[in-house]
Amino acid sequence: MSRRMRTVLLSMVMVCLCLALLIGGTYALFSDQETVNSYLKAGKLDAVLYRVEYQDCTLGENGMLVTSERNTDRIDLTNASSKDIMLFDIEKAVPQSWYEACLEVSNAGNVAFDYGVRMLWNVDGQATDAQKELASQIQITISGEDGTELAEFALSAGRDVDLGTILVGGAAQEFTVRAEFLNDPDNNIVQDVALEFALQVYAIQKV
Numbered sequence: 580m581s582r583r584m585r586t587v588l589l590s591m592v593m594v595c596l597c598l599a600l601l602i603g604g605t606y607a608l609f610s611d612q613e614t615v616n617s618y619l620k621a622g623k624l625d626a627v628l629y630r631v632e633y634q635d636c637t638l639g640e641n642g643m644l645v646t647s648e649r650n651t652d653r654i655d656l657t658n659a660s661s662k663d664i665m666l667f668d669i670e671k672a673v674p675q676s677w678y679e680a681c682l683e684v685s686n687a688g689n690v691a692f693d694y695g696v697r698m699l700w701n702v703d704g705q706a707t708d709a710q711k712e713l714a715s716q717i718q719i720t721i722s723g724e725d726g727t728e729l730a731e732f733a734l735s736a737g738r739d740v741d742l743g744t745i746l747v748g749g750a751a752q753e754f755t756v757r758a759e760f761l762n763d764p765d766n767n768i769v770q771d772v773a774l775e776f777a778l779q780v781y782a783i784q785k786v
Contacts, residue, residue, distance in 0.1 A: 625688030626745075626782035630654040630666065631753065632681035638671050656682070666778050667758055674716075674766045677759040684742075684780060685751035691785040695741040696721060696756065698734055700776035711735060713769040714776070720757040734758070734776055744785055 632651050639645035656666070667678040684694055698719055700706075706714070714735035721730040721740045730740040742754055756778055 622690045623688040624690040624692055624782060624784055625686070626657075626692060626694060626780065627685045627687045628656045628780050629683045629685075630656055630680050631683045633668070633679070635668065635676070635678040637669070637676045637678070638673060644673070644676060666756070669758075672760050674760050674762045677757060679755060679757040681753055681755045682780070683751050683753050684745065684782075686745040686747055686749060689747055691744065691746045691749075692782040693741065693744050693785050694780060694782045695739055696754070697739045697779050697781065698737050698776060699779050700734055700737070700774060706774065707772075709769055709772045710774045712765060713772045713774055716761050716763045716766065716769060717776075718759045718761050720755075720759070722755040722757070724753045726755075729754075739781075746785075 631653055632649055634647055634649045636644055636646040666680055669678055686692065700714055701710070715733050717734040719730075719732055719734055720728060721742075722728050723742070729742070730738065732738055743752055745752060
């Protein structure tokens with residue numbers, strides 16, 4: 580091999596080595612990465628419900644209507660699931676008897692919410708005609724904290740009644756629910772008829 584040829588080959592080898600270093604250097608650059616973790620916990624919507632006052636007008640021992648003294652015991656209804664905890668203490672209801680409860684709602688969570696009430700009865704759709712008639716004779720009245728009447732309807736009709744908004748850290752709010760057995764021409768039809776109904780307080784996230 581001539582000297583000229585060796586020089587050319589050596590030059591080609593050097594070029595190849597330089598190219599190899601250049602390519603290798605492309606993959607050998609310093610690198611680093613940082614990972615920042617996040618922690619997510621869902622907010623909690625937590626409405627608390629108390630019965631703060633109660634009064635009724637119902638049959639006394641002598642069979643006459645008697646208005647009770649106002650009971651101001653605070654009763655926690657938040658997780659009421661037992662019949663030992665009742666909104667109204669109803670027994671032997673008669674026309675013109677009535678039952679009134681003042682309820683307090685507060686926000687114990689970290690989510691602001693709108694809230695309201697609905698009356699539930701005949702949820703399974705099995706009510707008899709006599710029970711339906713009795714429900715039509717029970718008048719429900721919802722009043723605000725200042726005594727303003729917000730809604731009035733028959734138990735049989737049922738409806739949702741929106742009451743307001745409670746922000747996180749906001750003051751508790753009160754409303755009153757009254758159930759009254761109306762004096763009706765068809766009262767005799769419902770003698771000795773029994774039915775169950777419930778009040779449900781609903782809370783929906785405020786957006």
